[in-house]
Amino acid sequence: MTTNNKNTLNVHTASSIASGTLSLTADVIVIGSGAGGAINAYELAKQGKKVIVLEAGPYVPSSEFKEMMAVAMGKLYEEEGGQSNTHGDITVLQGKCVGGSTVVNAALCFRTPDYYLKKWQKDFGLTNLTLETMVPYFEKVEKNLHITPNAAHETSAGAAYIAKGLNKLDINIGNARRNIKDCALTGFCFSGCKTDRKQSMLVTYLPWACNHGAQIYADTRVTKINTENGSVTGVEAEVVDPNTKAKKTHLNVTAPVVVLAAGPIQSPIILQQSGICNSSGQVGKNFACHPSLSVTAMFNTPINDSHGATHSLYVDEHTLPEDGGYLLLNAIQEPVEASFQAEPGTGKPYVAYMEQYRNSLRLITLIHDKNVGEVTFVDGVKKIIYEVDDHDFDAMKAGLKYNARILFAAGADHVYLPTSNKSIIQTEADIDPVIDALKNEPARYRYTSFHPQGTCRMGADPKTTVVSPSGETHDIKRLYIADASLLPTSIGYNPSETVYALSSYIADQIIAQNYR
Amino acid sequence: MKNTMMNRRAFIKTVSVITAAVASIPSISMARLLTDSSKLTDEETLIFTKILAVSLPTQDSTLVDPNTLPVIPTLEGALLAGMEPHIRQGVRGGALYMSNEAAVKYGKPFHVLDDAQATQFLDEWGDSDAVPQRALAMGLKKLVLLAYWAIPSTWEPIGYDGPVSDKWGIPKLGNTPEPQS
Numbered sequence: 001m002t003t004n005n006k007n008t009l010n011v012h013t014a015s016s017i018a019s020g021t022l023s024l025t026a027d028v029i030v031i032g033s034g035a036g037g038a039i040n041a042y043e044l045a046k047q048g049k050k051v052i053v054l055e056a057g058p059y060v061p062s063s064e065f066k067e068m069m070a071v072a073m074g075k076l077y078e079e080e081g082g083q084s085n086t087h088g089d090i091t092v093l094q095g096k097c098v099g100g101s102t103v104v105n106a107a108l109c110f111r112t113p114d115y116y117l118k119k120w121q122k123d124f125g126l127t128n129l130t131l132e133t134m135v136p137y138f139e140k141v142e143k144n145l146h147i148t149p150n151a152a153h154e155t156s157a158g159a160a161y162i163a164k165g166l167n168k169l170d171i172n173i174g175n176a177r178r179n180i181k182d183c184a185l186t187g188f189c190f191s192g193c194k195t196d197r198k199q200s201m202l203v204t205y206l207p208w209a210c211n212h213g214a215q216i217y218a219d220t221r222v223t224k225i226n227t228e229n230g231s232v233t234g235v236e237a238e239v240v241d242p243n244t245k246a247k248k249t250h251l252n253v254t255a256p257v258v259v260l261a262a263g264p265i266q267s268p269i270i271l272q273q274s275g276i277c278n279s280s281g282q283v284g285k286n287f288a289c290h291p292s293l294s295v296t297a298m299f300n301t302p303i304n305d306s307h308g309a310t311h312s313l314y315v316d317e318h319t320l321p322e323d324g325g326y327l328l329l330n331a332i333q334e335p336v337e338a339s340f341q342a343e344p345g346t347g348k349p350y351v352a353y354m355e356q357y358r359n360s361l362r363l364i365t366l367i368h369d370k371n372v373g374e375v376t377f378v379d380g381v382k383k384i385i386y387e388v389d390d391h392d393f394d395a396m397k398a399g400l401k402y403n404a405r406i407l408f409a410a411g412a413d414h415v416y417l418p419t420s421n422k423s424i425i426q427t428e429a430d431i432d433p434v435i436d437a438l439k440n441e442p443a444r445y446r447y448t449s450f451h452p453q454g455t456c457r458m459g460a461d462p463k464t465t466v467v468s469p470s471g472e473t474h475d476i477k478r479l480y481i482a483d484a485s486l487l488p489t490s491i492g493y494n495p496s497e498t499v500y501a502l503s504s505y506i507a508d509q510i511i512a513q514n515y516r
Numbered sequence: 517m518k519n520t521m522m523n524r525r526a527f528i529k530t531v532s533v534i535t536a537a538v539a540s541i542p543s544i545s546m547a548r549l550l551t552d553s554s555k556l557t558d559e560e561t562l563i564f565t566k567i568l569a570v571s572l573p574t575q576d577s578t579l580v581d582p583n584t585l586p587v588i589p590t591l592e593g594a595l596l597a598g599m600e601p602h603i604r605q606g607v608r609g610g611a612l613y614m615s616n617e618a619a620v621k622y623g624k625p626f627h628v629l630d631d632a633q634a635t636q637f638l639d640e641w642g643d644s645d646a647v648p649q650r651a652l653a654m655g656l657k658k659l660v661l662l663a664y665w666a667i668p669s670t671w672e673p674i675g676y677d678g679p680v681s682d683k684w685g686i687p688k689l690g691n692t693p694e695p696q697s
Contacts, residue, residue: 007691062688067679068605070666080598088651106540144695185687194681196689208694306676339665340658344585346638347631350661351577357674381602421643427629 010210011059011098011261014219017249022239026052026255028510029235030269034100035496036261036482038201038209039141040237043507044259045212047515050358052253053206054235056266057096057216058242060103061204065192076104078265080240085373085386090291090447092384094263097492098218099202099352101263102321102496104310106189106310106331107178107198109147109497113137115320116491124488125460128469129505137501145199154183156308158361159330163313165410174314177494182379187332191311210341220251225258225274225479232258232479236294250369257478257514261503264452264485269377271456271466277475282466286457287373288490289449291388292366292397294331295403296342297412302358305332318402319492325368325392326399327492328406333362334370341446342416343423353416363407365399367392371454373453393440404431418446421465451495457484470513471506482506554597556588556606562590562627563611568660570634579674582664591663607659610652614641617649 003488027049037053045051045150060075073081078096085092093317095101097292101358103405117134120126135387153317154176179199189198196203206216217239224236238247260267271277313332319325333341335357344353373386388396404415408428410415420443438444458481459465462474465488471480482503491498554628556564565588572582586594618637626634641653664670671678680686 007694066668067666067681070662079600082599082603085648088655123645146692154616181689181692184681184684186684188679188681188682188688194679194688195686196691198690203689203691207691211694282692300677304675335665335671335674336662339661343642343654346574346642346657347635350571351574351579354674355578357676420654423637441647441650441655443647446654 005211007207007211009059009098009207009216010214011216011218013059014239014248015242017217017239019248021250021252023255024052024251026253028052028257028259029253029255030259030261031099031235031484032100032263032266033164033206033216034095034201034261034263034483035102035499036379037100037259038205039500039503040259040261040482040507040510041088041209041214042205042212043459043504044510045209045214047511048516050213051209052217052255054220054222054237054253055098055218056221057098057218058260059098060192060485061446062192062194062196065194067194069191069334072104076192080499083265085384087442089443089445090289090386090449092265092289092452094265094452098216099200102200103192103202104190105496107180107308108311108329108494109177109179110317110493112498112501113320113493115487120488124458124465126458127490132503134501137504138497140504141497141500145179145204145500147177147179150176150309152228152311154185154309154331155312156187156305156332157303158305158332161303161361161410162330162363162406165406166315166407168409169406171315171375171406172317173254174316176309176313178311182355183309185308187307187310191430207337217251222262222270223273225260225270225276227276227476231450231477232256235257236301238366250401250457257480257510259480259482259510261481261483263483264455265375265382267481267483267485268375268455269382272377277466277479279475280466282457282464284375284455286371286454287375287384287386287452288369288371288454289373289386290366290451290490290492291369291396291447291449292364292401293359293418293445293447294341294362294364295400295407295418296338296360296362296416297407297410298356298414298416299359299411300413303361304358305353305361306334308332316493318399319368321368321492324398325395325492326402327366328399328403329364329366331362331364341418343421344416345422349422363403367395367399369490371489376456387442390440397435397438401431401435404435420444434474451484453484453487453490453495456481457488458486459488472513478508480506525582554592556592556596560608560611561588563615564591564660566627566629566634567638567656568664570631570638571657571660571662573631580670580673585664585667586667587660587663587667590666595659595663609657614652614656
């Protein structure tokens with residue numbers, strides 16, 4: 001096996017792959033190059049295994065990042081940023097590029113709360129995932145990805161205002177922990193970090209995997225996982241020209257071990273396309289997504305919240321379900337995002353709103369949601385079937401009230417709710433009546449989801465779950481899953497560190513089961 | 517007009533595609549080629565131009581006049597061209613449906629309503645009890661506003677300075693060294 005040791009990527013793209021049919025062999029195929037895929041690629045390549053990574057998205061080096069959200073959506077995101085539920089009122093954002101969502105996320109990290117580890121032990125038989133077991137994995141990824149609390153200067157002008165409100169209300173301020181090294185405070189996490197400060201897979205685990213010989217095939221979409229006598233044998237894939245969308249090459253890869261890490265939307269679709277792993281009937285079901293709404297506050301003075309740390313602070317006093325089920329996060333925003341996060345009224349009210357862009361900031365309410373959705377793939381059409389549950393909407397309303405109170409305490413003159421109709425809270429006294437009147441209706445709110453999860457859930461019982469506690473699917477031997485589709489319940493916090501740690505754990509299980 | 521009218525029943529059948537299309541399209545991919553299938557018809561151009569005009573009445577404001585910017589070409593070449601064909605068809609069908617519903621209410625299609633009527637129409641649909649109407653009001657406005665704000669020359673009047681890494685001279689860190697175990 002060749003190793004490059006140059007700490008660069010061995011990437012093949014549609015432009016460099018020959019037309020026709022290409023057949024390859026490997027020890028391990030990894031489907032997806034995001035958090036779960038990259039970590040497994042590195043850990044297994046480091047064992048001396050020949051690893052091939054297949055990534056449906058393009059390879060975009062950080063030098064080509066434009067620091068413009070609208071352009072990034074077109075180049076780096078699934079469905080060019082247009083992926084949504086069937087009602088169209090929840091935009092489901094995922095990265096689709098080499099490095100996956102880690103390239104475009106805000107780098108905010110939380111360890112999986114012990115509350116959920118205990119719940120998964122009790123309700124899903126995941127007695128292996130104790131805090132004692134997981135802590136070394138948290139520590140490992142925190143070290144490798146430079147997950148550290150924001151330094152004092154790693155903040156933003158808007159966060160400083162929100163902190164004033166939190167202090168006034170005597171609410172604890174959570175200091176963000178992020179996988180960022182020496183943040184340049186540009187505020188372009190969602191557009192990709194042009195100067196490589198964010199420790200995404202693109203600049204960490206993927207080049208490290210390539211140091212040990214891993215090969216990455218970008219623009220390569222897996223269409224089928226092959227099996228024989230209950231064991232995985234390889235995959236079929238197609239290399240697609242990213243410009244014309246035309247299939248260029250048919251790729252056949254054989255390997256005795258496959259790690260599926262295409263993400264919580266694509267992983268169940270690949271299983272459905274392959275017609276495997278669904279003896280439980282749970283593939284694609286149990287979808288959750290942490291719906292979030294941005295509340296925009298307008299001040300009587302310029303805030304200039306367009307650069308700085310993308311996330312600086314959070315409020316999690318009510319994040320566990322029994323405490324309310326909502327998490328608050330600050331986030332800076334550029335004009336493209338601000339332009340559709342509020343409805344001041346068509347025409348002159350909207351113009352006045354955008355003229356005051358500099359005076360605005362946003363605070364996000366994100367809810368822990370029930371796993372009530374489903375991802376299907378029928379006749380070539382993907383559907384994310386999901387409506388916000390009524391009980392979850394009550395949690396959202398409570399979170400919006402809390403959010404608005406903080407913004408008024410911070411000095412907001414008025415506050416916009418992200419609705420389809422004009423919805424402005426003019427005074428603190430109006431918070432309860434305005435939010436109490438909100439109804440849980442489709443196409444009424446401007447939801448965004450950054451955290452799809454749950455569609456191939458993990459558990460001990462093959463009758464009710466898709467993946468065993470080790471990460472291997474119940475139905476197919478040596479087919480492992482390592483992405484957020486594993487999460488048996490939503491966790492109310494950004495799940496990236498959970499996926500990093502769980503993927504590291506699964507890599508160790510693969511090694512123990514196959515190579516020792 | 518009749519040729520382009522979308523049957524109400526047909527529209528309702530495809531409403532989920534249309535609402536999904538118009539409610540969640542934030543991408544601008546400038547590299548797309550404008551094909552016949554993504555190019556707006558004359559009537560569609562009139563509808564989107566009217567939505568743009570009433571959404572951004574910039575006279576007496578500091579904002580850049582959208583008539584001086586390539587907003588509709590951006591909408592065509594960057595937004596519509598990048599959509600999946602069935603989504604793009606849904607957006608276009610939704611725009612025509614809205615225009616036809618305006619004709620039912622006012623006796624004339626959306627693009628010839630006076631600005632006050634068109635503004636009121638969009639606001640009423642944004643607060644409608646009907647899911648498709650809310651989705652269309654929210655989504656079609658979002659499309660044209662996104663096409664406007666994606667153009668960098670719109671940013672200066674609102675005090676946004678755009679990309680900064682090169683301007684600030686921030687050095688690239690490159691790939692992080694592999695951990696030594």
